Amino acid sequence: MVGTPIGNLGDITVRALETFKMADYIACEDTRHTLGLLTHFEMRKPLISCRAQNEAEAAQKIIALLAEDKNIAFASDAGTPALSDPGAVLVKMVRAAGYPVVPIPGASAFAVMVSIAGTGDSSVLFEGFLSPKQGRRKRRLQELFAMETGFVLYESPFRIVKLLQDITDIDDNRHVVVGRELTKIHEEILSGTVSEILHTLQERQSIKGEFSVFVSGKS
Structure with missing residues (x-):
């Protein structure tokens, strides 16, 4: 692997x-x-x-x-x-089937986000992509928030604003780190409260690239 x-x-x-x-x-x-x-x-x-x-x-x-x-x-x-x-x-x-499986470690957006989060969360959960349906997405976010642990999400450019809006609705002061196009030429890392990052992205005429989001376990 x-x-x-x-x-x-x-x-x-x-x-x-x-x-x-x-x-x-x-x-x-x-x-x-x-x-x-x-x-x-x-x-x-x-x-x-x-x-x-x-x-x-x-x-x-x-x-x-x-x-x-x-x-x-x-x-x-x-x-x-x-x-x-x-x-x-x-x-x-x-x-x-009885055959050995050997891991060959390499890059991971999850590990990258944990390394640059800087939030000091003692435990971090990998969640990946949430449901594209707002109701299911928001319910899962509320469950994740109740755990009071940091977590990492992946999101497309088409839903990143909706995701951040859902997080803002639950806790607009929650600290997040958003990575866009990690390791690529147009890499961008945004850090701040979720309401601040949401406002930054809403101001843009277009949003491109794949996103990774680290959400701190506490405000």
Whole structure:
């Protein structure tokens, strides 16, 4: 299970590259995306599509190849597999079939957000993407707030303002750190109360990029 860059290709690890080189096949969330990554590092390998929609079926193919003594590497589109990405089903099925699963650590937007939060939360929960439906999203936010622990969310540019508005409705003084396009050319990190960050984004004519949000456990 290979962690790959979340944006900046310079964040690939030496061990990840060595793992790709020794693999007989590389299973991946999006073959086009992984092909681009391999091409950048001048590698060519047979690819197997293993995405959320076909993960169980792909896992059976991978297990068959393992039975032939092949080495298989798996990479999601970006970051660490199984963190809001495919991978968990594959791990469960491969291990149940009696084969070892080896982690190859790499980049993770979750770890990045914890490292730059600066809030001192003693415990942090990874939540990932909330429901796109406002009612369900807001109910889950209220449950998370009741835990009084920090938590990390992922959100698209199309719903980031709605997410921050929901948080503001619950506690407009809650400290948040918002990362946009982490590790990429247009990386931006905003820190302050949720009402301040919400106002900043509402002032923009357009909002682009993928977002990660760290919410402090207390006001």
